[in-house]
Amino acid sequence: MTLPSPVALGAPLPTPIRSPDMLARLATRRSAPAQALVDPGPDAGEIQTLLTLAARTPDHGKLTPWRFVVLGRQSRAGIAEQLAAMAVQKGLPAKAVAILAKLTAAPTSVLVISTAAPASKPVWEQELSAGAVCMNLEHAAAALGFASSWITDWYSYDAEACALFGVRDGERVAGFIHIGTAVEPVLERERPDVTALTTILP
Ligand SMILES: Cc1cc2nc3c(=O)[nH]c(=O)nc-3n(C[C@H](O)[C@H](O)[C@H](O)COP(=O)(O)O)c2cc1C
Incomplete structure (x- = not known):
């Protein structure tokens, strides 16, 4: 599937159409369980498309406060082995090792790293932008016909573990977006009562 031709810098973009x-897609969006993501996953060209689309995200001050690490199966398998040893050494519960299955299953995983730092715009806004990148990535994956799952788990909050993925000092994991094909249809889950969460002012 090819993307529409790029629009020249400063040229008008198409207006939204129904x-x-x-x-x-929006009305039925659901994550797939990460450990149930199998082949086929996106090929190299499709990964490039996914990242290009994910990067079209609101970004106050054009700071681009995020970056990507694309993790194939081989790198994740190696890192998961090291994480398993680390979990034991840190005395984490057995579940910390078991859930590494979520990290290794999918054909492709994209680590979205928040690089937010004090700048012309608040750090909070920069972090929100990284979250929006994750969501755009999931929508883009769906548009290419893939299922996805946004996972963090314990290793996203452990500096030593983060370093294995190339996360640098001062950076934070926004999420691992695991992408592939769901082994079976995902089931609907309860959704919040939007009315109860909404205040409407005249
Ligand atoms: C920032 C973030 C981190 C998440 N981390 C995990 C995680 O570590 N493990 C997990 O099972 N689900 C995690 N989730 C939740 C799933 O991605 C998913 O949103 C959830 O299962 C609800 O399903 P839905 O996306 O279909 O509504 C995370 C979601 C967000 C937004």
Whole structure:
């Protein structure tokens, strides 16, 4: 599937049009369990497309306060082995090792790293932008026909573990977006009562 031709810098972009496909996607969006993601996953060209689309994210001050690490199966398997040893050495519960299955299963994983730092815009806004990148990545994956799952787990909050993925001092994991094909349809889950969460002012 090819993307629309790029629009020249400063040229007008298409105005939004009603899109039943996009509405259906938004109305039925669900994560797949990360450990149930199998082949096929995105190929190299599709990964490039996914990252290009994910990077079209609101970013106050154009700071680009995030970056990507694309993790193939081989790198994740090696890191998971080291994480398993680390979990034992740190005395973490057995579950900390078991959930590494979420890290290794999918054909492709994209680590979205927040590089937020004090700058012209608040750090909070920069971190929100990294979260939006994750969500755009999931939507882009769905548009290419893939299922995905946004995972953090314990190793996203452990500096020693983060270093194994190339996360640098001062950076934070926004999420691992695992991408592939769901082994079976994902089931609907309860959704919040939007009315109860909403205040409408005249
Ligand atoms: C920042 C963030 C981190 C998350 N980390 C995990 C995680 O470590 N493990 C997990 O099972 N789900 C995690 N989730 C939740 C799933 O990605 C998913 O959103 C959740 O299962 C709800 O399903 P839904 O996306 O289909 O609504 C995380 C979600 C977010 C936004």
